[in-house]
Amino acid sequence: MKKFLLGKNKYLGWLLLALTLTSLLFFPLIFILEGLGDSSNENVQHIQQYLLWDLIRTTIRMVLGTVAIAVVLGLPIAYLTATFDFPLRRLLRTANILPIAVPTYIMAFVYSSIFSVSGSFIKLQLYIFGEDFMPFRIDVMRETWLMLFLGFALFPYVYSACLASFSIQNKSLDEAAASLGAGAWKRFFKLHLPLVFPALLSGIALVTMEVVNDYGAMSYFNVNTITAGIFQAKQMDFKSSVYLSAMVFIGIFSFYMLFYFFKSTKKITHLTTSGNNLKQLTKFKRILITFFVAIPCLLGFIVPLMELLYLASFRLSTLTSSRFLITIFNSAQLAIIPAIIVVIVTLILLYNQYINKGRLSEFLSYLSTLGYAIPGAIIAVAVMAFVIYFDSPEKRFYHWSIDALVLLIFAYILRFLAVGYHTLEGAFLRISHTVPDAARSLGASPLKTFFRISFPIIKPAVLTTVAVVMVDILKELPITLLLQRFNFDTLATVTFEKVKITESVRDASPYALLLIFVGTIGVLLLMGKENKG
Amino acid sequence: MKKLYIFHVLLLTLSMQSCFVDQNTATNNSGDDLPTLNIYTDRHYPIDDTIFRKFEKQYGAKINVVKGKSEDLLNRIDKEGAATKADIFLTADVGRIYQAKQSGFFQPMQLPENINFVPDYLYDEDGVWVGITKRARVIVHAKDFDASNLNDYEDLVLPEFKGQIAVRSKENIYNQSLLAAIIANNGEDAALEWVKGVVANMYQSPKGNDRDQVKAIYVGDAKIAIVNTYYLGHLLTSDDAEEVKAAQSIQVLFPNQSNRGTHINVSGGGVLQFSENLELAEKLFNFLLSEEVQKLYAESNFEFPARKGVPSSDIVSQWGKFKEDDTPLSKIGELNTQAIKLFDRGGWK
Numbered sequence: 052m053k054k055f056l057l058g059k060n061k062y063l064g065w066l067l068l069a070l071t072l073t074s075l076l077f078f079p080l081i082f083i084l085e086g087l088g089d090s091s092n093e094n095v096q097h098i099q100q101y102l103l104w105d106l107i108r109t110t111i112r113m114v115l116g117t118v119a120i121a122v123v124l125g126l127p128i129a130y131l132t133a134t135f136d137f138p139l140r141r142l143l144r145t146a147n148i149l150p151i152a153v154p155t156y157i158m159a160f161v162y163s164s165i166f167s168v169s170g171s172f173i174k175l176q177l178y179i180f181g182e183d184f185m186p187f188r189i190d191v192m193r194e195t196w197l198m199l200f201l202g203f204a205l206f207p208y209v210y211s212a213c214l215a216s217f218s219i220q221n222k223s224l225d226e227a228a229a230s231l232g233a234g235a236w237k238r239f240f241k242l243h244l245p246l247v248f249p250a251l252l253s254g255i256a257l258v259t260m261e262v263v264n265d266y267g268a269m270s271y272f273n274v275n276t277i278t279a280g281i282f283q284a285k286q287m288d289f290k291s292s293v294y295l296s297a298m299v300f301i302g303i304f305s306f307y308m309l310f311y312f313f314k315s316t317k318k319i320t321h322l323t324t325s326g327n328n329l330k331q332l333t334k335f336k337r338i339l340i341t342f343f344v345a346i347p348c349l350l351g352f353i354v355p356l357m358e359l360l361y362l363a364s365f366r367l368s369t370l371t372s373s374r375f376l377i378t379i380f381n382s383a384q385l386a387i388i389p390a391i392i393v394v395i396v397t398l399i400l401l402y403n404q405y406i407n408k409g410r411l412s413e414f415l416s417y418l419s420t421l422g423y424a425i426p427g428a429i430i431a432v433a434v435m436a437f438v439i440y441f442d443s444p445e446k447r448f449y450h451w452s453i454d455a456l457v458l459l460i461f462a463y464i465l466r467f468l469a470v471g472y473h474t475l476e477g478a479f480l481r482i483s484h485t486v487p488d489a490a491r492s493l494g495a496s497p498l499k500t501f502f503r504i505s506f507p508i509i510k511p512a513v514l515t516t517v518a519v520v521m522v523d524i525l526k527e528l529p530i531t532l533l534l535q536r537f538n539f540d541t542l543a544t545v546t547f548e549k550v551k552i553t554e555s556v557r558d559a560s561p562y563a564l565l566l567i568f569v570g571t572i573g574v575l576l577l578m579g580k581e582n583k584g
Numbered sequence: 585m586k587k588l589y590i591f592h593v594l595l596l597t598l599s600m601q602s603c604f605v606d607q608n609t610a611t612n613n614s615g616d617d618l619p620t621l622n623i624y625t626d627r628h629y630p631i632d633d634t635i636f637r638k639f640e641k642q643y644g645a646k647i648n649v650v651k652g653k654s655e656d657l658l659n660r661i662d663k664e665g666a667a668t669k670a671d672i673f674l675t676a677d678v679g680r681i682y683q684a685k686q687s688g689f690f691q692p693m694q695l696p697e698n699i700n701f702v703p704d705y706l707y708d709e710d711g712v713w714v715g716i717t718k719r720a721r722v723i724v725h726a727k728d729f730d731a732s733n734l735n736d737y738e739d740l741v742l743p744e745f746k747g748q749i750a751v752r753s754k755e756n757i758y759n760q761s762l763l764a765a766i767i768a769n770n771g772e773d774a775a776l777e778w779v780k781g782v783v784a785n786m787y788q789s790p791k792g793n794d795r796d797q798v799k800a801i802y803v804g805d806a807k808i809a810i811v812n813t814y815y816l817g818h819l820l821t822s823d824d825a826e827e828v829k830a831a832q833s834i835q836v837l838f839p840n841q842s843n844r845g846t847h848i849n850v851s852g853g854g855v856l857q858f859s860e861n862l863e864l865a866e867k868l869f870n871f872l873l874s875e876e877v878q879k880l881y882a883e884s885n886f887e888f889p890a891r892k893g894v895p896s897s898d899i900v901s902q903w904g905k906f907k908e909d910d911t912p913l914s915k916i917g918e919l920n921t922q923a924i925k926l927f928d929r930g931g932w933k
């Protein structure tokens with residue numbers, strides 16, 4: 052048993068470190084269960100009686116619809132980009148990641164603004180066909196359209212996971228299959244798709260969690276998912292949401308554990324890589340592929356960006372206001388610190404998994420990524436309750452941690468560790484462990500081996516991970532709103548304020564634009580490093 | 585070289601972090617002689633900042649603000665308990681104010697001198713919260729629409745308005761307060777019938793915000809909408825010509841003028857239970873109700889001043905004077921949860 056848990060190598064120091072970190076990340080979540088004592092609450096009973104089924108059905112519908120769109124957009128382009136050579140391939144390879152910088156709520160608001168009565172879609176028609184033209188209107192304020200818009204924002208999760216997986220597939224397998232007479236489509240479905248399946252699944256998991264967590268877009272379209280249910284419970288009595296949150300937590304946790312056992316039995320390792328030679332095609336096909344691969348980033352990035360630029364052109368004065376500048380600075384510094392910590396924690400967990408090959412280490416890593424599955428608002432309350440519970444009566448530590456943004460940063464880490472973990476895991480699994488193994492057998496300590504050998508190999512991926520986590524934090528809203536300190540704005544909170552309170556996408560546009568810009572710059576800078584690496 | 589670069593980035597961010605902490609502690613009680621008020625607010629308007637700066641100047645005080653959603657802020661006040669740093673809770677809806685009072689979050693304050701100029705249904709009978717500004721939930725209709733049978737909220741259920749009403753979701757706090765007012769005046773059964781009747785007359789399942797409801801009339805999808813005067817003001821002064829046209833295409837109708845009056849909601853708040861700055865907080869509420877500040881609210885935010893005798897902005901005044909429903913707002917706050925439940929029972933999404 053002991054051997055099963057600890058594995059062959061007993062680097063207890065590393066194991067204890069991983070155990071401590073995981074406990075620190077998991078323990079606050081237990082405070083969500085506080086709410087279970089409140090089941091007799093009549094507001095909760097009301098929600099169960101009148102809404103619960105509808106909320107669950109809507110959530111499932113939204114998840115399935117958005118996942119379908121994210122897969123349709125993300126999977127084929129990942130395959131095409133990894134397999135074929137076509138014009139603008141390198142550019143599009145990066146460009147299709149960029150929609151990740153557009154928060155779902157901004158995507159939904161921008162697209163509904165484009166198609167609104169006073170929106171660009173109508174204005175463009177009037178401009179082209181003259182003022183007397185009876186413009187053609189599309190009512191996009193529908194559930195199905197929302198799935199599409201969320202898909203535009205979320206497909207990069209599927210795309211990036213699958214791209215990495217397609218890229219490391221053994222090309223000789225494909226050649227063998229082709230020489231045996233299997234056509235391109237057959238090879239895709241019978242050979243490549245099964246191999247990419249684990250990566251696809253983790254992409255889908257990320258999309259699912261994003262959809263469940265979204266509040267802003269759903270509320271505007273009045274699509275009531277379980278998150279809307281929690282919000283209504285809060286409206287009826289801010290305390291009655293805690294019971295529902297506890298139920299949601301138990302549901303997610305059970306599902307998460309099931310997924311763990313399912314995942315670990317189905318693990319496919321395919322670490323063999325061969326030369327990354329891309330296939331050549333006829334000119335016509337190449338151009339066709341370029342066109343096809345460009346569609347997702349056009350819809351998910353270029354179109355919303357153009358619309359926001361247009362809207363922001365009416366708010367140029369905002370750009371020079373001091374509030375604007377302070378807000379940019381706040382957001383940037385608030386995003387980078389937790390992103391770096393997330394990566395450090397991820398590296399410790401992964402490295403522990405590698406040197407202590409036991410099931411326990413693997414489980415610890417899995418458990419510490421649970422936070423991503425739990426809606427941000429629930430995490431924020433749990434973290435607050437956790438710190439206050441252990442603090443002195445004067446709550447000095449709590450106040451310090453709010454003022455120094457430590458609590459906020461901690462909550463970000465808790466929530467976004469999964470993003471860091473999933474992004475880095477692929478790179479970490481891909482590196483060959485023969486060299487570090489040899490170094491350690493020659494007497495080098497694990498720490499030294501890590502810094503001298505493992506880290507330099509995965510450094511490019513580390514930078515990408517910092518970028519991806521940073522972008523997620525920049526977009527984050529519910530945790531930021533709950534744990535902010537006095538006199539503090541971020542790009543996300545101001546964007547929300549303008550869209551929701553003033554109901555003006557135009558007022559929000561400079562902030563939304565900057566939010567996307569900062570994210571984009573982060574992704575480009577760090578991805579550029581990865582490409583070079 | 586690269587290592588050095590990463591090290592520098594780390595160092596820079598950490599030092600930025602620490603300078604932020606310094607700046608922040610300076611704005612709080614410690615290390616600063618200025619008397620300080622900490623406010624949790626769900627009013628996200630630039631005018632509030634302007635007014636707070638004025639107060640700071642006039643009283644030599646410092647005001648710190650956390651802006652968030654009411655439900656979150658209440659949760660935070662609850663969790664922080666006696667250790668909270670917040671002195672004042674402000675919000676833009678009486679339902680949340682009532683929840684704060686019911687949870688025992690407020691302490692009684694000496695009602696400000698200026699309260700004498702405020703109608704008594706706009707503040708709490710126990711003196712724990714006061715209203716600062718008002719908004720009216722009005723009916724608007726297309727200018728070319730025959731609205732001769734449309735006088736009261738209750739008329740919205742008439743079969744002749746089938747498929748013509750645009751209104752937003754039950755999640756909207758102003759809809760919740762409107763229904764609470766109908767429960768207060770007509771009773772629960774009648775209110776449920778009203779919900780069902782309006783649902784039957786909606787042109788589509790509720791979506792979007794108040795601005796969208798007005799635009800639905802502008803393009804002819806709907807003929808009638810229930811909206812907040814605050815957003816009408818914003819539409820009329822928008823720099824988007826289409827939005828102005830949309831606002832000009834509708835006629836404002838103040839409902840229930842021959843009986844109880846049009847439903848209004850308040851922005852307001854109170855002093856939190858564990859605040860040690862009661863006196864300064866009272867000064868702030870008195871200041872917010874002063875003629876000067878009330879004028880500022882009216883002119884720049886399209887709200888109705890709570891103080892009698894202060895004129896509304898020109899934009900708002902053009903819709904004419906109207907009779908307000910003087911049901912005590914504390915009663916309306918109390919019925920908020922019941923209103924949400926009635927929406928669910930009546931099928932209002």
